[in-house]
Amino acid sequence: MSFDVELPAKDALVAVVRQQVEALASEYNYRGRNISLVSNQILLYFEGPGCPVHCDDQDPADQDYGLGTVMFNWANQLVALLYLSTEGRDFEGGKLHFPNANLHIDAVAGKLVTFPGHFKYKHGVTPIQSGARSLLQTTWRFDL
Numbered sequence: 001m002s003f004d005v006e007l008p009a010k011d012a013l014v015a016v017v018r019q020q021v022e023a024l025a026s027e028y029n030y031r032g033r034n035i036s037l038v039s040n041q042i043l044l045y046f047e048g049p050g051c052p053v054h055c056d057d058q059d060p061a062d063q064d065y066g067l068g069t070v071m072f073n074w075a076n077q078l079v080a081l082l083y084l085s086t087e088g089r090d091f092e093g094g095k096l097h098f099p100n101a102n103l104h105i106d107a108v109a110g111k112l113v114t115f116p117g118h119f120k121y122k123h124g125v126t127p128i129q130s131g132a133r134s135l136l137q138t139t140w141r142f143d144l
Contacts, residue, residue, distance in 0.1 A: 010040070010042070010136070013082060013136050014037065014040050014136070014138060016082075017080045017082055017112065017136065017138050018035070018037065018138075018140075020080065020112055020114070021035065021078055021080050021114060021138075021140050022035060024078075024114055025142070028078060028116060030076075030078070030142040033076075033142035033143045034142065034143040035140055035141070035142055036140070036141050036142075036143075037138060037139070037140060038077070038139040038140065038141050039137075039138070039139045040136065040137065040138045040139075041136075041137055042084070042134060042135070042136055042137075043133075043134065043135050043136075043137050044132055044133070044134050045091075045094055045125060045128050045132065045133040045134075046128060046131075046132055046133075047128050047129065047130055047131070048127065048128055049127050050093070050094060050124065050125035050126050050127045050128055051124050051125035052124050053097075053099055053122050053123065053124035054122060054123070054124065055117060055118060055119045055121060055122050055123075056077070056079050056117035056139065076141055076142045076143070077116065077117040077118070077139060077140065077141050077142070078114055078115070078116060078117065078139075078140045078142070079114065079115055079116075079117045079137070079138070079139055079140075080112060080113070080114045080137075080138045080139075080140065081096070081112070081113045081114075081135050081136070081137055081138075082110075082111075082112050082135060082136040082138070083107045083108055083109050083110065083111045083112075083113075083134075083135045084109055084134040084135050084136060085107060085109055085131075085132065085133055085134045085135070086107060086108050086109045087106050087107040087108070087133075090109075090131050090132060090133070090134075091107075091128055091129075091130060091131030091132055091133045092128070092129040092130045092131060093126055093127050093128045093129040093130075094107065094125055094126060094127070094128040094133040095107070095125070095126045096113065096123060096124075096125055097123060097124055097125070097126060098115075098121060098122065098123045099122060099123075099124070100120065100121075100122055104126075107133060107135070117139065
């Protein structure tokens with residue numbers, strides 16, 4: 001479940017994340033490209049199934065390409081997740097996982113996780129046993 005919530009500090013958090021993403025641009029071969037914020041939202045996960053494994057780098061099927069068509073932009077998107085809650089204190093379970101790399105990431109408030117949104121970085125969230133997992137999710141596109 002997710003909510004788009006306006007918070008007084010949300011713009012400031014997005015600005016901090018942008019600085020970090022710009023600093024990381026060369027790590028992903030994006031140096032020199034124009035960056036734009038595509039989306040930002042506060043995600044809240046409550047007790048339940050978490051989030052199924054997926055990739056983020058796709059345009060909505062009903063935009064520009066015709067209903068039912070999914071277009072992938074493989075080389076120009078980064079996802080940045082800024083944790084607002086801590087596993088073990090605010091919630092139990094809810095690990096970010098990347099099954100292709102057999103990687104599970106612990107949530108700690110203030111931790112920033114970045115990764116390309118394309119299919120090689122499929123990811124999901126394990127079930128939440130209790131509490132509320134919250135984070136700021138931002139999506140950044142780089143001009144090709």
